[in-house]
Amino acid sequence: MTPSDASTPRLSVVVATYNRLPLITRLLGQLAQQTLPPERYEVVVVDDGSKEPVKAPLDALGESLPYALRVEVQANAGAAAARHRGVLAARGDIVLVTDDDMQVEKDFLERHLAHHPEGSRHVVLGRIRPDPSIGDMPLFERWYAYLNHRMAEELSTPGARAHGNHLYTGNVSFHREDYVGVGGFDKSLGQSEDVELGVRLEKAGCAFVFASDAHVLHGSDHVSFERWLKRANRYGMFDTHVARKHPDVRGVNPWRLLFETNPLARPLLAATVVAPEATRVLTGAVMSAAKAADKLGLEKAAFAGTSVVYGMEYLRGARNEAGGWTGIAREVVRYLQGGGNR
Structure with a gap:
């Protein structure tokens, strides 16, 4: 018609x-x-x-x-x-x-x-x-x-x-x-x-x-781990733009991960911010561990590891977009001064 x-x-x-x-x-x-x-x-x-x-x-x-x-x-x-x-x-x-x-x-x-x-x-x-x-x-x-x-x-x-x-x-x-x-x-x-x-x-x-x-x-036709990582990086980059447009909304600020993620994962995320390239091997190791857990039927552990890997690559993108330590500090302060946890 x-x-x-x-x-x-x-x-x-x-x-x-x-x-x-x-x-x-x-x-x-x-x-x-x-x-x-x-x-x-x-x-x-x-x-x-x-x-x-x-x-x-x-x-x-x-x-x-x-x-x-x-x-x-x-x-x-x-x-x-x-x-x-x-x-x-x-x-x-x-x-x-x-x-x-x-x-x-x-x-x-x-x-x-x-x-x-x-x-x-x-x-x-x-x-x-x-x-x-x-x-x-x-x-x-x-x-x-x-x-x-x-x-x-x-x-x-x-x-x-x-x-x-x-x-x-x-x-x-x-x-x-x-x-x-x-x-x-x-x-x-x-x-x-x-x-x-x-x-x-x-x-x-x-x-x-x-x-x-x-x-x-x-369903999904996404099968490339490399493309998935690239997407995580892009989300970190563009969420930085969104946070700048809406500084009053904490829930869109990428640096919330350092404060809201499981405390056990925070050292890995922080290490990624400090040394984004040097920790790429660590990211791969975490993903390998997650896949191993998945093969053993330990789904909860596999998902937890995958979440950490995503967060590490996401923060690499956010860090790159922030443009150095001064920019990172500015974005973190923006999060801390933002509105409710929406």
């Missing part, structure tokens, strides 16, 4: 994709099975410069879909730019952002809409559950799934509150007007653009809601 065939939808699903035609095709098929009437939603896919363009095959697929599908194409500019383009192209009052490697149940869209009662300004964080095949993935990917599970359990506790720095783009919905009102994703950020957007939405008066029932299944 083409966009002109449908009346204005209530909900727009926005998905950025890059070199994942089979996965985005799978997701579009699952979105065609929704209990929400197809005239009430649309899907906007933004191809972020895939090596093999997806527009032609997706346009052909769109002819058989019950909902309106729009495919936007741009030169590779990163996920933040792609999602931003998708939200601006969306026609729905509510925008739901998810990833191309997610899988959804038939009532997924209805459940999200149920958390947006009339007159509310909610940002709804849906749960991310691991695909059953996650057990076949590398340790570092299973660690990510563990972190998602732990956060979901914490936010599901009676009295717990979600905040802006909890925002993730794998499964979130919000009012398009609120998104545009705060300026959308900061496209200058190579990582953590989701958290930074969440902080601005909360400051603008949006209420964050965690919705365990509006869940997605997340």
